[in-house]
Amino acid sequence: MSDPRIDLVVEDRIARLTLRRPEKLNAVDDVMVDALFLACRAIERSDARVAILTGEGGKSFCAGGDIEAWSSLDAEAFSRRWLRDGHDAFDALARLTVPLIAVLNGHALGGGLELAACGDLRIAEAHVKIGQPEPGLGIIPGWSGTQRASRRFGAQLVRRMALFGEIYSADEALALGIVDQVVSTGEGAAAAGIAAARVLKRSPRATELTKMLINAADGEESERVVEVLAGAVAAASSDLTEGLAAYRQKRPARFGE
Secondary structure, rough: EEEOOOOOEEEOOEEEEOOOOOOOOOOHHHHHHHHHHHHHHHHHHOOEEEEEEEEEEEEEEEEEEEHHHHHOOOOHHHHHHHHHHHHHHHHHHOOOOOEEEEEOEEEEOOOHHHHHHOOOOOEOOOEEEEEOOOOOOOOOOOOOOOHHHHHHHHHHHHHHHHHHHEEEEEHHHHHHHOOOOEEOOOOHHHHHHHHHHHHHHHOOOHHHHHEEEEEEEHOOOOHHHHHHHHHHHOOOHHHHHHHHHHHHHHOOOOOOO
């Protein structure tokens, strides 16, 4: 899959997803939101066992929502289309069945930090700045910057960033637990490759199930996880085999016989 704003390449069981608007600091607009959602679906249908997310260029991983894209929307369009569609895309990213490594190869501000929060592992290059400046523009962190970010980073850190405007360096973000690793500028992709290789050595099914359970414990997708796991158990049972056979043969099912 290739899109003007999103590039997805799946090779050697690794999905590499790149934001491609360096001239806009990889800011997200409505077209990019749709492309991100479709990219997640493409990853799920591929043979990828791990995914890496990064931004093109070295200045910005993602500058957040494109102000020009959302500032002209009326209140109804903003809430119904911009916020909801953004949530759909970011939720799909956070709920990928494969582990997601976010490589912050540039600043991650506002929606960029919300995007990074979707990752299971965050690797920051040394020059990166991280924060939530949205309230300074008169808007809230609307793509789960108060919800998922609070679960993954802690509510107090979100308060400090969103309410008090604190901006953190990569090393500060590491000490605070916002990122998991800091590497020299330009070395993020290599570090992500090493982490991805570790994932590929592990059981794919056990890794998928473990991620689902962690997400459920984290409040990410409890309802879906319960139904998916229960459905998998039912699908593997002899009851389903009998039920389908009875349906096709137009007879009553004989369960437990």
